Amino acid sequence: MSIEMEQFHNVFFEESQEHLDEMEQFLMELDLEQPDKELLNSIFRAAHSIKGGSGIFGFDALTGLTHVMENLLDRARKDTLQLTTAIVDTLLSTVDILKGILNSYRSGGDIDWAAISQGTEQLEQMLSKGVEPADEKGYGLFEQPVLGKVDDSFGFFEEHTDVAEDEGFGLFDMEESAVSETSEGDKADVVPASTEPQTSQAQDKGTASQPHQPTVERKAPAASVESSTIRVDTQKIDALVNLVGELVITQSMLAMIGDKGGLEAEERRQAALVELQRNTREIQEAVMSMRMLPMSFVFNRFPRLVRDLSGKLGKSVDLQIEGGNTEIDKGLIEKLVDPLTHLVRNSIDHGIEAPEVRAQSKKDSEGRLILRAAHKGGSILISIIDDGAGLNRARILAKAKDNAIWVSENPQDIEVWNLIFAPGFSTASEVTDVSGRGVGMDVVKRNIEALGGRVEIESEQGKGAAFHIRLPLTLAILDGMCVSVGDQVYVVPLVNIIESIQPLADQVRSMGNDKLLWVREEYWPLISLGQQMDVRPQHKEVTQGIVVLIESAKKRFGLWVDALVGQQQVVIKSLEQHYKRVPGVAGATIMGDGSVALIMDVESLATQVKSAPQPVQEAS
């Protein structure tokens, strides 16, 4: 394939993916009684675009299916066909099949023709009857996921529902699902390939959604590959072009002033420099905003998941999405999908109770699940809140005991909740359900932490649970405090700094070889940055230097440095790209003079700290 052709193909793939996502989203929004004409038209147009494009490029598998789909949609929008839940379900599963085909084309895998013919047949049935298709026709062409019980919350939620039939919802690579049901053997004979486990098309497993079953949300392995292109609002680009124009003007201003002396020239030079500073900042913001995508990119896939999952579990869940416009770094978005999916599944599976149970506890029979994103200070807070049963303290503690995980006596709630993040928590039967993707609560936590974020749990028994994910706005830029030791400059992330002080002699205590600092009614263990980084400090005594009080997720400590250089935003550069990981160092940055400064990894420094004895527990 020539390079140009490949380029066009990639554009087509990207666009089709978008169209499919759009179709899915719009289908979810459809009001069956009074379908919005505009919405139907949009769905129709999306199907039409895919059909057209696939025809041009010869992706026949897509063309055939979208053609039938288009016919159906056309009749729906011309009011000659009354939409039913069954039709929407079929359409949704068609979207799934299309996604599968698209991925196969993209990754060069085999096309699952069986799924296509089955999908076409279903659609045609809808077309001819305009009514429910024969429900019990299993078609038998598809691997039915044969899965055990999904209990990946590790039983910490009060379960009122038997979830033994949970099929994994297609989110997992189901190796054990390769057992295919061939209830209609003749069909299977026509297309025998479909009964073979096709690992490259793992996403197609579970598409055999009989109409009476909720359709299956799938996340194709190929789709989880981070997309390398980005769509940017033209307004943002225009704004950037504008800013660059201003930058050029400022540059020529400075060039005109040159190195002229005199008071007037000096004044103009100052003015130009101020302008330059403003320009740079605005360009930086504009460029960063191009990397930003609204959270709805992630959130939009959840209505479908919630619909399918709650239908399957016989629960009724009202999903509320708030703050979908909150913008977040593209790199973060793609890595958020899996953890969020896991948490949402957990909430529906184990958090929200069955309607009967809810009625007993005088709750609305419809459970509520809120997905919320919001800016909080310099970070983004994503919350998954349900009004279900909440975490079960007694059960978690019992499980911890079973797994021989150490728990302090009379642990606080927070401590108990955090136990569910312990890696050893899952028992064998649970591992099989989730092992396909290796997602458990510990993995959720690890993924979030890898993004520089934190997970917090709030829970009240009987009232519900909330998972809060706190993430940095972007991975690329950090607010830092530059500190110096000897002739070297280091950057400490500003979020971790509580304050910086020059200690007095009577605040410093020695304990063996370790030094402690008495500040804020608390002993703070002291670490010498010079010692950690193998640099000779300027001062021998702590009292001559500066101590930066630092709070990490694990501990609080004082970092002894020579001096504070200043606060500034730094661009994070990877040290590992050309070198290797250095203990205590999170990365590097380039300072104004072109030199390199290392960014300290506060969490790993904290592991060097011995806990200080605390006579007074409460910090002021």
Next chain:
Amino acid sequence: MTSTAQHALSHAVAQREFLTFVLGEEHYALDIMAVKEIRGYEPVTRIANAPAFIKGVLNLRGDIVPIVDLRMKFNVGEASYTEFTIVIMLNVDGRIVGVVVDGVSDVIALAEEEVRPPPEFGVAFDSQYLVGLATIDEQLVILVDIEKLISSEELSLFEQKQNNVQE
């Protein structure tokens, strides 16, 4: 030389080009395809707990690049840093590494038959990093497998493959 070149061409034997450099008393050569650029020494940012021959990292147009002083690693020459100190920026396995040497002399082209097997001893480098020997204008030049050297465990510049997994 022309006959050699024709010979190389007719046999489709690649005549490879090498960059020769000086370490102490000896002349070495490395595959020029691994060389990104040659530049003067600039002050670096030190890295804690790294061996002394890893001088630190510097900013190469936005990339953070480690600098290795081969003179210190192999105990040859004088590890002084002046305006004439030379750093060869190498591109190995998609990574950029700078090596400090005493000097860079020339670019030479060698056909395969001009390269003789390496000696077992007598040079600063361990013989496993040597490709062979060649004579250019009566000057003995030692060919170095720079890729192997840079990615070797001895220099520990990169995370070794087997323990690549982060804990």
